[in-house]
Amino acid sequence: MISDYLNKIVCGDSEQLLNELPNDSINLIITSPPYFGCRVYGNETMGREENPLDYVSNIVEFTNKLKRVLHKQGSFYLNVGDVYFGTKGFSRNKGRYARKTDIHYKEHKIVKPDGKYLQYKQLLMIPERIAMGMQEKGWLLRNKIVWEKPNPVPSYSPDRRYPVYEHIFHFVKSRKYFFDLEIAKKLNNHRDIYRNGIEPFGEHQASFPISLIKPLILTTSKEDDIVLDPFMGSGTTAVAALETKRNYIGFEINDEFCTIANNRIREAKSFESKIPFLYYRVAENVFCKAFSAENLSRDDLAYDARKGNLGIGLKTFIDKGSNLEKVAEFNAFSNQLRSLQGKSLAIKLSELRNARILFANRTYGIDNGIYHCVARGEKALNIFETIYDLIDTENIRNVISKVASITFEDGKNDYSFNFSKTTLYKRFVAPQNTISVDIDILDDPLELILQLDKQKGLVATKFEIPGVDFVTLPLYSLKESTTNKKVVSQKSGLNQWNAGGRKRDVGEVYIPIPIQIHKRYPDFFPDRETPFNLHIPTGEVLNAKVCQENGKALMTNPNRALSDWLLRKVLSLKEGELLTYEKLSTLGIDSVRISKIDRRNFKIDFTKLDNYEVFINKKN
Numbered sequence: 095m096i097s098d099y100l101n102k103i104v105c106g107d108s109e110q111l112l113n114e115l116p117n118d119s120i121n122l123i124i125t126s127p128p129y130f131g132c133r134v135y136g137n138e139t140m141g142r143e144e145n146p147l148d149y150v151s152n153i154v155e156f157t158n159k160l161k162r163v164l165h166k167q168g169s170f171y172l173n174v175g176d177v178y179f180g181t182k183g184f185s186r187n188k189g190r191y192a193r194k195t196d197i198h199y200k201e202h203k204i205v206k207p208d209g210k211y212l213q214y215k216q217l218l219m220i221p222e223r224i225a226m227g228m229q230e231k232g233w234l235l236r237n238k239i240v241w242e243k244p245n246p247v248p249s250y251s252p253d254r255r256y257p258v259y260e261h262i263f264h265f266v267k268s269r270k271y272f273f274d275l276e277i278a279k280k281l282n283n284h285r286d287i288y289r290n291g292i293e294p295f296g297e298h299q300a301s302f303p304i305s306l307i308k309p310l311i312l313t314t315s316k317e318d319d320i321v322l323d324p325f326m327g328s329g330t331t332a333v334a335a336l337e338t339k340r341n342y343i344g345f346e347i348n349d350e351f352c353t354i355a356n357n358r359i360r361e362a363k364s365f366e367s368k369i370p371f372l373y374y375r376v377a378e379n380v381f382c383k384a385f386s387a388e389n390l391s392r393d394d395l396a397y398d399a400r401k402g403n404l405g406i407g408l409k410t411f412i413d414k415g416s417n418l419e420k421v422a423e424f425n426a427f428s429n430q431l432r433s434l435q436g437k438s439l440a441i442k443l444s445e446l447r448n449a450r451i452l453f454a455n456r457t458y459g460i461d462n463g464i465y466h467c468v469a470r471g472e473k474a475l476n477i478f479e480t481i482y483d484l485i486d487t488e489n490i491r492n493v494i495s496k497v498a499s500i501t502f503e504d505g506k507n508d509y510s511f512n513f514s515k516t517t518l519y520k521r522f523v524a525p526q527n528t529i530s531v532d533i534d535i536l537d538d539p540l541e542l543i544l545q546l547d548k549q550k551g552l553v554a555t556k557f558e559i560p561g562v563d564f565v566t567l568p569l570y571s572l573k574e575s576t577t578n579k580k581v582v583s584q585k586s587g588l589n590q591w592n593a594g595g596r597k598r599d600v601g602e603v604y605i606p607i608p609i610q611i612h613k614r615y616p617d618f619f620p621d622r623e624t625p626f627n628l629h630i631p632t633g634e635v636l637n638a639k640v641c642q643e644n645g646k647a648l649m650t651n652p653n654r655a656l657s658d659w660l661l662r663k664v665l666s667l668k669e670g671e672l673l674t675y676e677k678l679s680t681l682g683i684d685s686v687r688i689s690k691i692d693r694r695n696f697k698i699d700f701t702k703l704d705n706y707e708v709f710i711n712k713k714n
Contacts, residue, residue: 099343100320103332103359105352108324108345109156115163120343121272121319123160124310124331126173126302127153130220131204145205146179146218154227157265160324161233167272169314170233170265173241173302174224176257179207179216215253221261228265237264241306242289244498262288264314274313282515283309289498289514302327307334315340329355333362368472369412370533377410377468395682395700396422396454397463397482405454405463407482409522413469418510418519422447426679426703428516437493440502443511443518444485446680451484453681456664457700459632469524473535478528485509561615564689566701566709567605567648570675580675580684588661588673600669601654603661604647605686610710612645620693625651629697630659638696648688679703 096119104111128141130149140156143149153174164170207213229235239262278284290306307330311321317339323331326344328351335342336359346352375391382389382399387406391398397405411417424431424446434442454460463482468475486504493502501510508521536542558564571583585593591602611618619640620626628638628650636659637651650656661667665677678684685706689697 096320096343100341101343103326103329103344103346103352103355105346105349107347109159111345112159112163112324115322115343117162118165119320120163120322121165121168122311122315122321122340123164123168123170123323124302124307124321125171125323125325126327127156127325129175130177130218144203146177146212146220147223150220150223150227153224154231157224157228157233158231160322161231161267163322164267166268167270168267169236169271169273170267171239171310171314172224172263172265173260174221174263175260176220177218179212179214179218221263225261225263228263233265233267234269235263235265237286239264240287242287244289244496262310272314272316278309278313281309281312283313302330302334304330304334304337307331308338311335311338311340326355327351329358332359336362368535370470370473370475370535372410372468372470372475374408374410378408381406381408381466390454390458395457395702396451397458397460400458400460403459403461405458405460405482407463407465408468409465410468410470411522413471413476413524415524417469417522418508419522420517421520422450422518422682424516424518426682431511431516432513436495436500437490437502439495439500439511440490440493440509441487443509444487444490444504447518448484448487449680450682451482453664453683456666457631465522467522467524469522469528471530473533475531475533476524476528477531478524480522480525481506483507558689560709560712561618562690564687565611565615565618566685566687566706567607567611568685568706569605569673569678570684571606582673582675582678584672588657591657592672599654601652601657603653603657604642604649605656607640607646607648608710609644609646618690619645626693627695629691629695631699634659685709 096116099111099115130141130143130146140152141149143152157170157172160170205212211218225235225238240259241262242259244258275284288306288309290303311334315321318341320341320343321331321335322343324345326332326346329344332342332344332355344355346355378389378391378398381387385399385401387399387401389398390400391408396407398408399406407421409419411419424443427446431439431442451463455463465480465482467478467480469478470476483506486506489505491503491505493500498514499510499512501508503509510519510521511517512519569582569588570580571587583589587606588603590604591598591600607619622640622645625637625639628636630636636655638656639649639651641647641649661673662669665673665681667673667677675684682702683700684703685701687699687701687705689699691697
């Protein structure tokens with residue numbers, strides 16, 4: 095019975111234990127078997143073969159047993175490292191690079207070189223041979239993921255480059271399998287190169303990092319699915335499964351690692367069970383409702399809320415005393431940022447961050463900012479506030495460049511930038527005078543919700559309907575570009591004042607309304623030339639209308655009112671200065687959201703990069 099193994103780590107030989115699992119019972123398999131000649135974990139024979147080709151054959155045959163238990167819509171992620179054929183058939187490290195398991199290498203008998211495949215210093219291409227062997231057995235290979243390690247285990251050799259990556263093969267057993275691309279995109283996990291450092295756990299020096307495993311679980315399984323790791327090691331796959339609300343089954347041949355893994359899981363369960371869960375979107379909504387603040391979090395702008403002239407960043411995180419938390423993403427600048435190093439990179443990041451804060455200040459009339467932080471501790475919420483300030487570009491110091499990141503300070507705060515995620519983090523340190531609110535952890539919160547529903551009746555959340563409650567309009571055009579890149583037209587739209595033909599006022603501008611908007615949502619805007627009120631983020635109201643041929647323009651009356659607000663005040667453009675897409679992308683926006691209050695009143699706000707494409711391509 096599979097229930098005998100569910101959410102357990104069983105100590106024993108995985109090849110034998112697999113026989114106890116039913117056919118098609120596992121939704122996802124993630125594992126890394128012992129590498130050839132590199133580790134000795136217990137009394138296993140896998141990885142201790144005399145010939146590396148026998149090792150390849152044994153792994154392929156083992157995956158056939160996994161194929162039997164994998165569901166037809168399931169996935170299998172296999173991580174296998176490569177080795178060089180050396181004096182004993184594998185590479186060994188000496189001196190300060192020596193490993194504790196090196197003593198076992200002398201006991202590993204290896205076939206003699208054959209002058210062909212088996213030659214000294216030969217990279218054996220073991221992962222590729224296993225993958226091709228599995229294909230011959232009927233497996234479908236969907237991805238060959240490159241796991242780049244910024245902190246690889248040292249492998250010194252004076253006549254070759256250091257190996258810094260391994261492969262993770264994504265196999266399936268049928269063409270129709272579960273994969274959630276949208277979640278992958280949200281996690282920035284939709285490309286086939288991952289950068290994650292190794293995270294040794296105890297005596298297990300080759301354990302997966304949880305940050306590598308969790309996206310695989312989230313994209314190729316569903317909540318309550320079963321995740322199997324037949325070489326569980328220190329328990330990383332099990333912990334990742336728990337954190338993503340999946341079940342797990344683990345097999346491990348080494349008694350010591352079984353103990354380590356089970357202790358680790360118990361600690362994870364105990365810690366998580368004492369930490370209040372607070373979804374960050376809920377925290378944002380509760381704050382805004384409690385303090386009658388305007389919620390700005392929808393479009394990923396610099397601030398999450400506004401109260402009068404005060405901008406507020408809302409953060410919720412597990413209380414570690416000192417936390418690095420995301421404050422900005424710069425995906426549009428990834429190539430440019432990769433070309434910079436050291437202090438130059440730190441200054442550029444600071445300038446980009448500051449530009450977005452100042453843009454939000456101008457847009458919403460903000461004079462000062464704070465961070466309101468809810469740190470989730472053991473059965474408590476610890477609440478504190480700290481200054482939301484610009485980065486002091488004149489005082490950048492203590493710049494430390496690493497393979498995967500760069501850290502720096504400005505005399506007030508510590509920052510870290512992750513290259514692979516193009517994300518800037520700021521360190522939040524809880525002060526001594528935090529407000530602590532005791533929290534009871536409910537065994538069954540759903541039961542309480544059901545009781546409240548019976549007593550009072552729960553009010554369903556009103557979801558905004560695209561095309562009925564709002565539309566998104568681009569501030570750019572594709573018409574003048576031969577490279578299919580976004581551009582802001584130099585002679586129309588927000589640069590209409592620069593068009594030829596007649597003398598034009600420098601305030602003559604409009605926001606383009608693509609024809610697709612009118613075709614798909616013909617009743618959203620009032621009829622052409624019909625005046626309506628356009629509420630801007632500061633609360634002021636502009637007189638607006640849809641005009642020009644085919645209703646292609648959203649304009650104000652007087653026309654200069656739109657340019658005075660959008661171009662001069664918000665975007666800080668001088669009269670006669672062209673708006674460019676580069677200017678918009680620096681600020682992290684390239685479109686606006688028009689929300690309908692009623693037939694005569696609409697609200698305009700800015701939205702983040704690519705939101706128009708998301709809106710127009712969404713199936714309503």
